[in-house]
Amino acid sequence: MPVRAFVFPGQGSQAVGMGKELAAAFPVARETFEEVDEALKQNLSRLIFEGPAEELTLTANAQPALMAVSLAVVRVLAREGGLRVAEGCALVAGHSLGEYSALAAADSFTVTEAARLLRLRGEAMQKAVPPGEGAMAALLGIEADEARAVCAEAASGEVVEVANDNGGGQVVISGAAAAVERAIAAAKARGVKRAIPLAVSAPFHCALMAPAAEAMAKALAATPPRPPVVPLVPNVTATPTDDPEEIRDLLIRQVTGTVRWRESVAAMKEAGVDTVVELGAGKVLAGLVKRIDPELTALSVGTPGEIEAFLKTV
Structure with a gap:
């Protein structure tokens, strides 16, 4: 049996129309998009499915949008294939905002909490540095x-x-x-x-993001993570943890810290993972995994066809 890690994409993987086929094919995917819309009091799903691209690309929209697509995939796998995160993988990880998707997938945050935290994170990161600086x-x-x-x-x-x-x-x-x-x-x-x-639109993951880190410290004090059902490989340390206090601290540090993706993939392999499954929009992380370590199997699961093919292997 493969030992899997589920990984979740970050900003740059968004595209108009992502998740549209999912929502059309699976009621639970539709419900996920509706839940995010309700959490944000915004018709984000229409923006995701129809654009315009420049509005979807805005950090405050792209971050919750990518999480919504990833969590729609997670829920389809659970509802249609009986594949739940707790039994289906050994570790979760995400690239930057994808860390929130990973934690929501692992029941550390609800989808509503993750959507609101990512909206705030996106706005705070955008405001931290004036445009052009x-x-x-x-x-x-x-x-x-x-x-x-x-x-x-x-x-x-x-x-x-x-x-x-x-x-x-x-x-x-x-x-x-x-x-x-x-x-x-x-x-x-x-x-x-x-x-x-x-x-x-802003210089992410550097010291200039300190005001955004302060905003996230306040937000995460009000909405702390719960223990995830499987350990997270965090961006900041690349060392698996399931301690909610440590996760909260690392989410704050992540705003100004380096995303240590290369080391995160190495940590997954060291923990016995042989298959890395990217859940959500695009194929960026699967491509990076293949370049980092060709011995690992890496695949992307984000469309109805990909979900069907993946569930046959489980």
């Missing part, structure tokens, strides 16, 4: 330690830090716009293959 860039063909050295060299008293260690030679940096530009130049001088400025 921050930037992010993907560096390809570099490992995290060298990227940290590049950031240190380019900082000149400004913030520029490793935001995501995605593995497979892909590192995302984040910080003040001018410092990110200097880091791109420094990376190219070191022979980095490509440095791509990212079209993001």
Whole structure:
């Protein structure tokens, strides 16, 4: 029997129309989208299914939207296939906002709680830095330690830090716009293959997000996580935990901290996982897992067809 980890995508995986087939095919998926709409007092599902894309991409919309699609998949697997998270996987993990999806899947938050926390998180992250003052860039063909050295060299008293260690030679940096530009130049001088400025609305996962971390500290004090039914591999430490106090602390630190995805995948393998199943929109995480460790089986489950094929293997 495969030992599975369920993983949940982050921002950038959103696309207009995601989850639409699910909602059409499965009543429990429809109910999940309706629950998120009710929690936010907004017809988010219509925005998810019909767009416009620029509105869906707004951080405050994209974060709860991606969680809604992931949790719709989780509930379809449980209702249609009898595959519940507690028995179906050994660990859960998520990329940035996906950590909230993972915790909701593992009954640490309700869907309503996760939707409201992610709406607040998205708004707080957006407000933390005025538009145009921050930037992010993907560096390809570099490992995290060298990227940290590049950031240190380019900082000149400004913030520029490793935001995501995605593995497979892909590192995302984040910080003040001018410092990110200097880091791109420094990376190219070191022979980095490509440095791509990212079209993001704020510099996530760096020290400039401190105001958003404070907002999440207050929100998570009011809505603390419960013990998850299976351990979480957190972004901040990449060490599995099911301690709700530690999880709450790590969710606060995650706002300014590095998403240690490469190390998270290594931790899953070390814990005996041989199959990583991405639940929700897109195929970004499955692709990263394959690059990080080709020995792991990685698959994406987000459409009715993918759910049907996956349930046949369970």
